[in-house]
Amino acid sequence: MSMELYVWQADFDLLSIDFKCLQFLAACKFCALPVTIIHSAKPSSSPTGEFPYFKVIDNRGQISEQITEFPKFVEFLRKCAFQLVLDSDLTELQKAEVEAYQCLLKKTLYPAMAHIMWKDDANYSTVTHKWFSSVMSFPRNFVYLERKRNKEINYVKAVNLTDINIIKHAMRTITNLSNKLGDKKYFFGDKPTSIDALIFGYLGPLLKLPVPSDRLQIHLLACSNLVRFVESILSIYLVIPEEQRKMAQLDKKEWLARKVEAQKDAHNKKKIIKDKKEVKAAAENSSMREVVIFGIGAIILSVAFAVHTGILVFDDDMAPQKNHPWHTVTTAAWRKYPNPSNGNVIGMDVLSQKIDNNVLKSERILQSHFSVPGWAAKLTGFSGTQYSHEYTEIDPNSKYMSLLTRNLNGSSFMHINEKLTYVPHPSDPEKTILKQEASVDVSLPAFTDTCEKAFLHTYSTNAVKGRKGMEWVIDIIKKEYTELTNLFETEVAEISDKVMNAFRHN
Incomplete structure (x- = not known):
């Protein structure tokens, strides 16, 4: 046989x-x-x-x-x-x-x-x-x-x-x-x-x-x-087998390249051409009035991006505490968009994801949209759609999670970087410590201090909105778990009873 x-x-x-x-x-x-x-x-x-x-x-x-x-x-x-x-x-x-x-x-x-x-x-x-x-x-x-x-x-x-x-x-x-x-x-x-x-x-x-x-x-x-x-x-x-694995690694690079290329074409190709034309047209006019308006437009862009990234708590004096376990907070961080406190985020795309030494590493593109005055859009090239790059590492063994976020468009005159780290509270496992760092670098002479201060001020004032957003997501997770657990136990029990009755009759 x-x-x-x-x-x-x-x-x-x-x-x-x-x-x-x-x-x-x-x-x-x-x-x-x-x-x-x-x-x-x-x-x-x-x-x-x-x-x-x-x-x-x-x-x-x-x-x-x-x-x-x-x-x-x-x-x-x-x-x-x-x-x-x-x-x-x-x-x-x-x-x-x-x-x-x-x-x-x-x-x-x-x-x-x-x-x-x-x-x-x-x-x-x-x-x-x-x-x-x-x-x-x-x-x-x-x-x-x-x-x-x-x-x-x-x-x-x-x-x-x-x-x-x-x-x-x-x-x-x-x-x-x-x-x-x-x-x-x-x-x-x-x-x-x-x-x-x-x-x-x-x-x-x-x-x-x-x-x-x-x-x-x-x-x-x-x-x-x-x-x-x-x-x-x-x-x-x-x-x-090792030979097939090596071939698969080569093919994997091609699949990833196709995926990345398609995403770049979809998100950036038309936008880049439009941005270059509009920025060039704005740069040709060197009058003081338009320079001032350009600076104001940059402030609007920085504030818009701050609204996008300000969903989490920001505190200069000490690391904020979340009254939830690490695994609950990090799960909520993965699912924080969309939420009622921040409806500006309209899309997320994964560029790459892999497991390296039991550490999950992921890269995503976040897409947000804001209402921007027409004159500011014309002079800055910012049409209201913001793209951001997010890099995440999660180590479940050591219970450590970090997120690095930076802006993609508008980087010719401003760089914004944000870093979040989540670790369990050293003495209370039911709490999580979040450390948040943000920096802004504006390449506009005479407007650097104004833009940077405007960004940091808006970023700080979004703390309450950030707490509400995270708590909303955590409440949803708990509600889903409770509902699913009850449904799951009921269905498993019903099917198990049917199967056991079938065994008894046979």
């Missing part, structure tokens, strides 16, 4: 790009199943026309069993009489809980994966379409992509939720999974089971794929224990 498992090819530091394939692969590795893994780009070999596809071939060369669904594959592995049996240490109640999670994640995370990979136009054109077109031969690739995308879009529509609500439900589920995992290595202890394979399959692509619309990815990155969970399985059980 022999066994074969057909999956999509490896890429993006994953042994397969498809989340269902990753679930099958993880389950195989957890129980050391003696199966031949075949990476393929021809799903027509499967009876369903999709991967994964698992088959058992008997001694006569005949196919004795075919499996394409994960629950049936788990059932098969539990019955196998090999050296290691999947879920052998689980109680009947825990096995019922696994089935409950299978139903729940199919209801919440599956629609999100279908939306991210197949319905979202930016993600589909940047990642999905390009990847499948490159690994499959013509014209099979176009036929498959058209059929697959229509199928997944119809599935998302059948859920009968808006795109925003699909992502929100997935975010809540990820938060609940993070709370359930806690400090454990795996969800049921120190030994991986089918529930770990199930959850890993969903989270792996969410963490690794370079999708432009990455709100769910950013939320996952904020759950450091789930990131550690995924990276641990990748490094122990689903290790990519």
Whole structure:
């Protein structure tokens, strides 16, 4: 007897790009199943026309069993009489809980994966379409992509939720999974089971794929224990061969370059040309009156940027304290936009994100919009849209988070830098200390002191607004956690009771 498992090819530091394939692969590795893994780009070999596809071939060369669904594959592995049996240490109640999670994640995370990979136009054109077109031969690739995308879009529509609500439900589920995992290595202890394979399959692509619309990815990155969970399985059980890893590293640079290039074109190309023309036109008129107006326009720009960056507390005398634990405050910092205290921030895009020595490093572009008088926009080149670069490092082990923010446009005559650091209170773990530093450098003779003082004054006076904004986000997080926990416990209990009743009747 022999066994074969057909999956999509490896890429993006994953042994397969498809989340269902990753679930099958993880389950195989957890129980050391003696199966031949075949990476393929021809799903027509499967009876369903999709991967994964698992088959058992008997001694006569005949196919004795075919499996394409994960629950049936788990059932098969539990019955196998090999050296290691999947879920052998689980109680009947825990096995019922696994089935409950299978139903729940199919209801919440599956629609999100279908939306991210197949319905979202930016993600589909940047990642999905390009990847499948490159690994499959013509014209099979176009036929498959058209059929697959229509199928997944119809599935998302059948859920009968808006795109925003699909992502929100997935975010809540990820938060609940993070709370359930806690400090454990795996969800049921120190030994991986089918529930770990199930959850890993969903989270792996969410963490690794370079999708432009990455709100769910950013939320996952904020759950450091789930990131550690995924990276641990990748490094122990689903290790990519060294040669493939080197090729993937080269490809990763190309994917990142494509993403960065697209973002730069979208945000800066037209704006840069317009800014240069307007700044040049303003510079040609050297009258004192226009120089004075230009200086006033610079003050308006500095104040506008201060409003944008002033959402957090600023205090010259001592580091402000937040009456919440470090992990709560840092989660709120990731999700601080949008909030009622600052509606100027209208967009965020991730340039890069990686895990380096267990430290999350991320770069984002923040887009804000302010109302600016027409004469100031004409003379300064500032149309009311402000772009800022944010660099973040989060070390969950030492509980340290830092954010560095600087302005991008308007830098020809003004540089603004802000640094935030979050650390736990040394004597009270229920509190967090925030240290905030800001500097402004104005390149306008005779107006330097005026502009810098105006910026720092506005920055300081936004302290109350900053506290309200953070507290609002923290309240939302607590409310989401409470609501989701109650809903989650209710659904798991109901499904567990149904499964246990089924066991009793059988």
